[in-house]
Amino acid sequence: MLATRISIITIGDELLIGQVIDTNSAWIGQRLNQAGYEVRRRMAVGDQWDDIWQALDICGSDSDLVIITGGLGPTADDITKPLLSRYFGGEMVMNASVLEHVTQIFEKKLKRPMIERNRLQAMVPETCTVLHNSRGTAPGMLFEKEKTIYVSLPGVPFEMKGLIDDEVLPILKERFPSEAIIHRTIVTAGVGESFLAERIQDWEASLPTHIKLAYLPHHGMVRLRITGRGKEETALSLELDEKVNALKVALADIMVTDRDEPIEVTVGRLLQTSNLTVGTAESCTGGYIAHLLSKHPGSSKFFKGSIVSYHNAVKESLLHVPHDTLISVGAVSAETVAIMARNAREQLGTDYALAVSGILGPDGGTEEKPVGMVWMAVADADQVHTHELRLHYDRVRNMEQTALQALHYLRRLISKRQKNQG
Amino acid sequence: MLATRISIITIGDELLIGQVIDTNSAWIGQRLNQAGYEVRRRMAVGDQWDDIWQALDICGSDSDLVIITGGLGPTADDITKPLLSRYFGGEMVMNASVLEHVTQIFEKKLKRPMIERNRLQAMVPETCTVLHNSRGTAPGMLFEKEKTIYVSLPGVPFEMKGLIDDEVLPILKERFPSEAIIHRTIVTAGVGESFLAERIQDWEASLPTHIKLAYLPHHGMVRLRITGRGKEETALSLELDEKVNALKVALADIMVTDRDEPIEVTVGRLLQTSNLTVGTAESCTGGYIAHLLSKHPGSSKFFKGSIVSYHNAVKESLLHVPHDTLISVGAVSAETVAIMARNAREQLGTDYALAVSGILGPDGGTEEKPVGMVWMAVADADQVHTHELRLHYDRVRNMEQTALQALHYLRRLISKRQKNQG
Numbered sequence: 001m002l003a004t005r006i007s008i009i010t011i012g013d014e015l016l017i018g019q020v021i022d023t024n025s026a027w028i029g030q031r032l033n034q035a036g037y038e039v040r041r042r043m044a045v046g047d048q049w050d051d052i053w054q055a056l057d058i059c060g061s062d063s064d065l066v067i068i069t070g071g072l073g074p075t076a077d078d079i080t081k082p083l084l085s086r087y088f089g090g091e092m093v094m095n096a097s098v099l100e101h102v103t104q105i106f107e108k109k110l111k112r113p114m115i116e117r118n119r120l121q122a123m124v125p126e127t128c129t130v131l132h133n134s135r136g137t138a139p140g141m142l143f144e145k146e147k148t149i150y151v152s153l154p155g156v157p158f159e160m161k162g163l164i165d166d167e168v169l170p171i172l173k174e175r176f177p178s179e180a181i182i183h184r185t186i187v188t189a190g191v192g193e194s195f196l197a198e199r200i201q202d203w204e205a206s207l208p209t210h211i212k213l214a215y216l217p218h219h220g221m222v223r224l225r226i227t228g229r230g231k232e233e234t235a236l237s238l239e240l241d242e243k244v245n246a247l248k249v250a251l252a253d254i255m256v257t258d259r260d261e262p263i264e265v266t267v268g269r270l271l272q273t274s275n276l277t278v279g280t281a282e283s284c285t286g287g288y289i290a291h292l293l294s295k296h297p298g299s300s301k302f303f304k305g306s307i308v309s310y311h312n313a314v315k316e317s318l319l320h321v322p323h324d325t326l327i328s329v330g331a332v333s334a335e336t337v338a339i340m341a342r343n344a345r346e347q348l349g350t351d352y353a354l355a356v357s358g359i360l361g362p363d364g365g366t367e368e369k370p371v372g373m374v375w376m377a378v379a380d381a382d383q384v385h386t387h388e389l390r391l392h393y394d395r396v397r398n399m400e401q402t403a404l405q406a407l408h409y410l411r412r413l414i415s416k417r418q419k420n421q422g
Numbered sequence: 423m424l425a426t427r428i429s430i431i432t433i434g435d436e437l438l439i440g441q442v443i444d445t446n447s448a449w450i451g452q453r454l455n456q457a458g459y460e461v462r463r464r465m466a467v468g469d470q471w472d473d474i475w476q477a478l479d480i481c482g483s484d485s486d487l488v489i490i491t492g493g494l495g496p497t498a499d500d501i502t503k504p505l506l507s508r509y510f511g512g513e514m515v516m517n518a519s520v521l522e523h524v525t526q527i528f529e530k531k532l533k534r535p536m537i538e539r540n541r542l543q544a545m546v547p548e549t550c551t552v553l554h555n556s557r558g559t560a561p562g563m564l565f566e567k568e569k570t571i572y573v574s575l576p577g578v579p580f581e582m583k584g585l586i587d588d589e590v591l592p593i594l595k596e597r598f599p600s601e602a603i604i605h606r607t608i609v610t611a612g613v614g615e616s617f618l619a620e621r622i623q624d625w626e627a628s629l630p631t632h633i634k635l636a637y638l639p640h641h642g643m644v645r646l647r648i649t650g651r652g653k654e655e656t657a658l659s660l661e662l663d664e665k666v667n668a669l670k671v672a673l674a675d676i677m678v679t680d681r682d683e684p685i686e687v688t689v690g691r692l693l694q695t696s697n698l699t700v701g702t703a704e705s706c707t708g709g710y711i712a713h714l715l716s717k718h719p720g721s722s723k724f725f726k727g728s729i730v731s732y733h734n735a736v737k738e739s740l741l742h743v744p745h746d747t748l749i750s751v752g753a754v755s756a757e758t759v760a761i762m763a764r765n766a767r768e769q770l771g772t773d774y775a776l777a778v779s780g781i782l783g784p785d786g787g788t789e790e791k792p793v794g795m796v797w798m799a800v801a802d803a804d805q806v807h808t809h810e811l812r813l814h815y816d817r818v819r820n821m822e823q824t825a826l827q828a829l830h831y832l833r834r835l836i837s838k839r840q841k842n843q844g
Contacts, residue, residue: 014638016461017605018451019647019682022444025466029440039438040473042466044447047636051462058480110614117616156639158815183439192532194539214469216436217578225441260441280709280730286716287702287709290730294708297784297817299732306730307740308712314701314727314770318740348736362719393580395719 004176006032006039007059011070011080012155013046024069024160031164036178047071052083060148064176067168070155084152085125088143095130095139098122102137128152131167135159140167149175180233184226184244185260188251189408193217196224203247211243219397219404221256221263256408263407264292270414271302271352278410279348280306281319281340283331283357284374289403305348309340319343332357332369334377334386341379353379354410358389360398372398376406378413385413426598428454428461429481433492433502434577435468446491446582453586458600469493474505482570486598489590492577503563506574507547510565517552517561520544524559550574553589557581562589571597602655606648606666607682610673611830615639618646625669633665641819641826643678643685678830685829686714692836693724693774700832701770702728703741703762705753705779706796711825727770731762741765754779754791756799756808763801775801776832780811782820794820798828800835807835 008028014020022044029039043059045051052071059066071080085092099122106114121137124130131140131151136159143150151168153160188196193215197204204213210230216223226244230236248255257266271278280289290306293299309315312326321331321339329335337355345353358374365371372391377384387409391398430450436442444466451461465481467473474493481488493502507514521544528536543559546552553562553573558581565572573590575582594600610618615637619626626635632652638645648666652658670677679688693700702711712728715721731737734748743753743761751757759777767775780796787793794813799806809831813820 013634013636013649014647015448016451016464017455018448018453019638021448026437026440026443029438031440033439038468040468040470041477042438042464044464046460046462048462055463112614112617115616115620117620158819192534194537195534198537198539212435214435216441225436227435279736282709285713286721286725287704287712287728287730288717290709290732291707291713294730294732295710295818295821299708303708304733305736305740306709306728306732308702308709308716308728308730310712310716310722310728311726317771318727318729318769347740349739396717397580399717 004037004065004172004178005063006037006065006067007063008039008042009052009055009059009066009068010042010044010155011047011052011068012044015044015070016046024155024157027157027161028067028069028164031161031169032172033181033183035169035173036181037172037176038181047079049079049083052080053087056087056150060145060150063148065172066148066150067164068150068152069160080152081123081125084128084141084143084150088125088127088145088150090125090127092123093126095122095124097132098124098130098139101132101139105137131163133159133163134166135162142171180230180236182228182233182236182240183260184228184240184258186224186226186244186247186251186258187221187256187260187263187266188224188254189221189256190254191222193222196222200247200250203243203250207243211240219401221404221408223260225260256411262292263404263411265296267407267411267414268293268296268299268302270411270418272298274414274418276351276414277302277304277349278352278354279304279344279350281344281353281355282306282308283310283315283340284360285356285399285403285406286310288399289354289356289406292403292407304350307344307347315340318347330369332359332373332375334375334388337375337377338379338384338386341377341384345379351380352410352414354406355379356402356406358398358402360391360402361395374398374402376402376409378410380413380417385409426459426487426594426600427485428459428487428489429463429465429485430461431474431477431481431488431490432464432466432577433469433474433490434466437466437492438468446577446579449579449583450489450491450586453583453591454594455603455605457591457595458603459594459598460603469501471501471505474502475509478509478572482567482572485570487594488570488572489586490572490574491582502574503545503547506550506563506565506572510547510549510567510572512547512549514545515548517544517546519554520546520552520561523554523561527559553585555581555585556588557584564593602650602652602658604650604655604658604662605682606650606662606680608646608648608666608669608673608680609643609678609685609688610646610676611643611678612676613644615644618644622669622672625665625672629665633662641823643826643830645682647682678833684714685826685833687718689829689833689836690715690718690721690724692833692840694720696836696840698773698836699724699726699771700774700776701726701766701772703766703775703777704728704730705732705737705762706782707778707821707825707828708732710821711776711778711828714825714829726772729766729769737762740769752791754781754795754797756797756810759797759799760801760806760808763799763806767801773802774832774836776828777801778824778828780820780824782813782824783817796820796824798824798831800832802835802839807831 128141138154140163141152211228214225293303315321340355361371374389377386550563560576562585563574636647715725737743763777777799783793796811
């Protein structure tokens with residue numbers, strides 16, 4: 001079976017000048033991949049007639065499916081619709097069912113009068129098949145030309161996602177039955193990309209051509225992605241199991257998880273399995289770790305809360321760090337984070353508490369305590385563990401790195417305790 | 423002056439399957455734009471020889487500069503370097519200064535033995551000019567072919583950014599002196615994109631061709647971006663001032679800020695100007711608002727801390743919400759958020775406190791209190807204001823929307839108070 005060739009074109013000046021990050025393409029890539037399809041190419045062009053036209057020519061020439069997002073709004077900078085009408089031929093016509101849908105949205109949901117500009121959203125090229133956008137006013141459109149299918153979707157992520165799931169995927173599955181694609185992931189920590197590659201080179205060399213390995217380093221961890229393709233899903237899955245199990249044995253000492261998930265989800269699962277809870281006491285991370293722990297559904301089962309003590313006054317009043325300690329050893333010290341963790345655990349009524357205090361920059365560093373110096377502590381019922389980090393990046397990356405390393409530290413201590421008890 | 427034509431090619435399967443979001447391209451777009459250059463096209467392809475080759479052909483044929491990122495790591499899935507060597511001709515040779523740099527990094531910074539794989543990072547095609555990567559081991563490379571300049575940079579964001587600033591921009595400025603590009607931004611709230619367009623259509627029609635307007639709707643706000651281009655920066659700036667001032671007058675009632683900045687920065691500036699401080703009491707947002715307020719440099723001047731009371735027990739113990747209130751009217755109510763805000767203000771010792779409690783989904787809704795119901799409160803020295811939201815999105819978007827609306831609510835109350843006092 002030949003792989004279906006898919007291209008994505010995103011349209012909008014805001015993407016090229018970097019005012020908006022293109023999360024749409026990433027989401028579409030994920031979704032298609034789960035369904036067994038691979039995106040082969042992505043292009044982003046501005047709101048320029050010639051550039052959009054050329055992108056359609058390039059992608060149309062070698063793709064079975066071209067997905068176009070953006071440029072369908074009601075304002076003057078959106079030129080995609082007239083362009084598509086010209087590109088695929090035919091006049092612009094008023095589509096009765098889209099008009100009714102748009103009218104309904106204004107009358108029932110927005111409860112605002114509809115203006116001419118909104119009515120015009122129901123005008124579509126007569127050569128297109130309308131794809132129903134249940135979540136908004138701009139219709140999706142499907143065109144066919146020389147064996148290639150083109151779908152044009154609005155750029156608003158919420159609307160685009162609905163159209164991909166409800167309209168585009170069913171069409172894709174019908175027109176281009178896919179072969180199976182299976183991804184497995186192993187996350188490792190503590191060993192750099194090149195050393196890891198050295199360590200598993202024999203394993204990597206043993207892979208058949210339909211199984212590929214990729215290294216994805218990120219914040220001091222390396223995610224290994226193993227991808228297999230094949231006609232028969234069950235057989236492929238068994239084959240991958242065998243390969244991945246061998247890899248897990250080889251990397252047992254540095255493996256964090258075998259799931260493709262962020263570290264906070266790994267931590268959450270570990271806590272939930274044992275019916276344990278956690279809270280945080282954060283200074284320099286300002287609530288970021290609490291945010292990571294609480295952003296996923298179901299987090300109330302293990303996350304109880306946080307005391308963000310950005311100012312020292314709050315460290316004293318709510319976390320009962322003695323004034324003398326802050327004066328003598330300072331807010332960024334093993335002593336302070338240990339007290340923060342112990343008292344947060346008590347105040348929040350949790351099994352574990354994670355505390356962090358550091359200097360993330362760009363300002364606030366001294367010779368003795370430079371930018372990038374971070375102390376963290378984990379308290380449980382019996383003891384408090386502390387750990388120091390030295391980071392060398394900018395503020396944003398220092399903050400991410402601190403949060404991930406702290407969660408990783410917490411994970412290690414929880415697993416260790418569970419193993420000792422088990 | 424003809425505009426310099428710039429294309430960006432990003433390489434990596436992880437981009438196409440959506441495992442990684444392409445923030446590199448957005449950052450490069452921003453940086454070039456600030457320097458007066460426009461990116462005309464972005465392409466992303468996987469780690470596939472033919473696809474990378476074709477992307478080089480397409481972008482090379484009509485660009486003055488092609489920026490390539492990714493695919494330069496030390497592992498087997500990185501095929502960019504051998505491909506570039508073949509594409510531009512010449513053998514792979516060991517570059518002595520890169521080898522010395524890599525050796526230094528291992529000896530002095532990483533303090534680990536260097537292995538053959540690391541040594542090979544100093545091999546480059548003999549046709550390239552090496553661009554010094556002060557932040558990592560993979561060198562940047564510059565090639566020239568038929569009047570087009572190609573630069574190949576590592577995909578690690580921290581290293582790529584250093585190379586763009588230190589090496590690529592100086593070359594670009596020397597080879598292709600740019601015309602001036604100036605962006606102005608006006609952020610509005612409370613009026614939809616199409617109504618806004620209707621309201622300012624005469625103003626928009628009056629714009630000369632070298633000034634463009636774009637509408638960027640995002641979470642209930644619309645950002646208007648006004649972009650001017652011209653040979654003479656001062657004259658262009660004056661011309662934009664005139665146009666933008668007229669627009670500000672026309673939109674005075676709905677304008678949030680005239681800076682291109684996130685709402686939390688607007689709030690922070692407003693507080694700092696008056697020497698005021700803020701803290702948060704967060705239930706459903708789990709520390710996200712505290713994170714937004716604290717993530718930018720200088721935030722310690724106005725942000726003091728937060729009590730994240732994800733569990734009701736923490737609302738009782740730390741925010742002193744009476745048990746009876748939680749039983750009778752519930753955690754998601756005007757009464758509860760008002761108490762949370764008032765007590766957080768006292769506990770954190772701030773001038774303002776912002777409190778939020780709601781049901782963001784996917785679970786936890788009831789008929790009386792459905793998913794998407796959110797209460798927020800702002801307390802100052804004199805009073806507490808409360809406000810209800812009803813959201814209709816998924817968990818992630820509900821959380822973002824809640825945070826932004828809450829910050830927007832806080833901003834309105836602060837400005838109002840300042841006006842009353844002024």
